[in-house]
Amino acid sequence: MPKLGMEPIRRAALVKATIAEIGVTGSLDVTVSQIAKRAGMSSALAHHYFGGKDQIFLAAMRHILTVYGAEARGALVMADGPRGRVEAIIRAGFTTTNFRRDVVAAWLNFYVLAQSSGAARRLLTIYQRRLQSNLIHALRPLAGDRAADIATRLAALIDGMYLHAALRMDGIDNGTATDHLLTLLDIELKAAT
Amino acid sequence: MPKLGMEPIRRAALVKATIAEIGVTGSLDVTVSQIAKRAGMSSALAHHYFGGKDQIFLAAMRHILTVYGAEARGALVMADGPRGRVEAIIRAGFTTTNFRRDVVAAWLNFYVLAQSSGAARRLLTIYQRRLQSNLIHALRPLAGDRAADIATRLAALIDGMYLHAALRMDGIDNGTATDHLLTLLDIELKAAT
Amino acid sequence: MPKLGMEPIRRAALVKATIAEIGVTGSLDVTVSQIAKRAGMSSALAHHYFGGKDQIFLAAMRHILTVYGAEARGALVMADGPRGRVEAIIRAGFTTTNFRRDVVAAWLNFYVLAQSSGAARRLLTIYQRRLQSNLIHALRPLAGDRAADIATRLAALIDGMYLHAALRMDGIDNGTATDHLLTLLDIELKAAT
Amino acid sequence: MPKLGMEPIRRAALVKATIAEIGVTGSLDVTVSQIAKRAGMSSALAHHYFGGKDQIFLAAMRHILTVYGAEARGALVMADGPRGRVEAIIRAGFTTTNFRRDVVAAWLNFYVLAQSSGAARRLLTIYQRRLQSNLIHALRPLAGDRAADIATRLAALIDGMYLHAALRMDGIDNGTATDHLLTLLDIELKAAT
DNA sequence: AATGAATGAGGATTCATTCAT
DNA sequence: GATGAATGAATCCTCATTCAT
Numbered sequence A, B, C, D: 001m002p003k004l005g006m007e008p009i010r011r012a013a014l015v016k017a018t019i020a021e022i023g024v025t026g027s028l029d030v031t032v033s034q035i036a037k038r039a040g041m042s043s044a045l046a047h048h049y050f051g052g053k054d055q056i057f058l059a060a061m062r063h064i065l066t067v068y069g070a071e072a073r074g075a076l077v078m079a080d081g082p083r084g085r086v087e088a089i090i091r092a093g094f095t096t097t098n099f100r101r102d103v104v105a106a107w108l109n110f111y112v113l114a115q116s117s118g119a120a121r122r123l124l125t126i127y128q129r130r131l132q133s134n135l136i137h138a139l140r141p142l143a144g145d146r147a148a149d150i151a152t153r154l155a156a157l158i159d160g161m162y163l164h165a166a167l168r169m170d171g172i173d174n175g176t177a178t179d180h181l182l183t184l185l186d187i188e189l190k191a192a193t
Numbered sequence E: 001a002a003t004g005a006a007t008g009a010g011g012a013t014t015c016a017t018t019c020a021t
Numbered sequence F: 001g002a003t004g005a006a007t008g009a010a011t012c013c014t015c016a017t018t019c020a021t
Helices: A008-027 A032-038 A045-051 A051-077 A079-092 A102-118 A116-167 A174-192 B006-025 B031-036 B041-050 B053-078 B081-092 B101-116 B116-164 B172-193 C006-025 C034-039 C043-050 C053-078 C081-092 C099-118 C118-166 C174-192 D005-025 D032-037 D043-050 D053-076 D081-092 D103-116 D118-166 D176-190
Strands: none
Touching: A008 A032, A008 A045, A008 A102, A032 A051, A032 D032, A045 A051, A051 A079, A051 A102, A051 A116, A079 A174, A102 A116, A102 B101, A102 B116, A116 A174, A116 B101, A116 B116, A116 B172, A116 D053, A174 B116, A174 B172, A174 D081, B006 B041, B006 B053, B006 B101, B031 B041, B031 B053, B041 B053, B041 C053, B053 B081, B053 B101, B053 B116, B081 B172, B101 B116, B101 C034, B116 C043, B172 D118, C006 C034, C006 C043, C006 C053, C006 C081, C006 C099, C034 C043, C043 C053, C053 C081, C053 C099, C053 C118, C053 D118, C081 C118, C081 C174, C099 C118, C099 D032, C099 D103, C099 D118, C118 C174, C118 D103, C118 D176, C174 D118, C174 D176, D005 D043, D005 D103, D032 D043, D032 D053, D032 D081, D043 D053, D053 D081, D053 D103, D081 D118, D081 D176, D103 D118, D118 D176
């Protein structure tokens, strides 16, 4: 074990462990000790690097949003035409990275956290605004004035799919979830013409 | 003079207080004492009537689902034609009773609870199945084979709207939420023909 | 009906135990558990009744000051003539109740606490002002303009004696401490004439 | 190139930082990290040089006592006649070096420390004995048999003044504190004749 | 010489739950 | 029926201290 530059490694390990632990427990009732143990260190060290439980949670949340954002951005760059851009945004939410069981569980829990924690809400709001704005931009050429409304429904359906997935209901998986979203997109655009 | 028939009154008060308290806190991190205090009794009495915190939560969840179910059933009876039946089901989710701030917050939290509590998940599953089945029945005459798929999207969008409402995103309120749902219904049916 | 009226009993026991524990340890590094144990209850109950460690300390401090104040007032009422009044005030600080080892140790620690705790400082200031004012009133007829200055020295010497007593220096005990104070009073008055 | 002779510099920095930190906090609840940070080094190094927190405190205490002793000795050498010697001793306690806010705060805290730490008590006792003995020697020619008693009162009043100063009571400053002491000396000597 | 890394031990505080009355 | 009393079992967090580099 090297003696220097441990911080980023430890932080990453803790973030990863936090998501995993939330995934297993299915709630935020996770102790710092559990997280630290899973990350292979003492709880004291976890506190040392993050300052407190809340900040560990926020870091995990930030991580999930960052990864999501990165994938979405990457997909957008490669996308072809307006319709392709919307698809890219939608698909980004259901990649194997983002639509893993524990990540979805964490996601849902962060939504709940956002109700009581200002910091969490701020984070989520930023993400939401970006998603909404991306969707609207991509939809404008296809649906004109209706872009905003359609974006709202798409965004809500994405979250709805996450919610159902979190409960493993309907046997939703990457594929079917994406299908539902794309179907919605199709009929929205058809109706908009 | 012993008070008779206090039990149902106390239980109802506790259930109501639980929902209110979850609404205020925005999470399940609510103590039995808080709930009991709001319900105007000692926490010991709350335990006496419910046996434990988990059961208080379950009772509150059951209450919400029951009220929702009752309203939906009532609306269904009055509904006119297949399309009217679907509308009735959708509208039931956004009445002022069911779409109140604290109820929505509790709803979201119960979704989370369902991830860690088998009993909670069972409750939710029952409700989900009933909703799904009601929707499919109502949609069948209108959309044939596509009924199931459409029902899934409608159900997911309902939950998505709840989620966004819980975070006061998009300025979602009764009216706009219902509008979005009915719009989805419209275009789904148009596309199904 | 449950066991009633425990609160004052518990609080008194905790205050007493706090003083004793500070006396034994000689510092404020006393755990709530130690205090609670000595008082014959769980630390949880201590928290229940006082809300926190700080408030336990403040209550103990308040208790000491209250007892002191009561004795001083009592002695003042019985005192004969101006000189008698000054003596009464002085003697009150060195009764067997107030000049006990643990009380003196607690006293000293509260002085230190007052440096970091606003609440503690306020308490101490009130006591100090009352002592000063009592002394000045009693001294005025005897020393006129010099009353204030003399009072300051008397008060400082009282505290100095406490300090020395806390460290068992100079073999200070009730008797000698009082003697020193009265001697100071004598020569102050002689010089004031 | 290893830095040579860092040890005394580091130790001095730590001692200084300790006193400052105690002065700021107003208590001994100061962490080694705080001290080390203020001294511009890691807490590990502080341990390396002193072996432990207790020893850092003791070193700080020793430092204060040493400085005080040095000033007192210096003043004694220059003093003129018995009365001048007593004055010199008294004034030494209230020089701007010794009567600084943080030094006084540290002083008071060391008194408290002496109640629980044998080493601290020993240190303080040595200082006390030296002060007492110095005072008695100087007073003997002026007050004969009464020297010891007067010395006790003078010493106690000095500490009392420190205590009041620590709490910024009575608006005590160098000047007024010294005045009170010298007044006491005056009237003691007058009474002794 | 110097420090980042790491932890064990401990302490304040909270809370669901039980019990006697 | 109802509650004050009481606690054990966590849980977060802090900190002195050690160690490898």
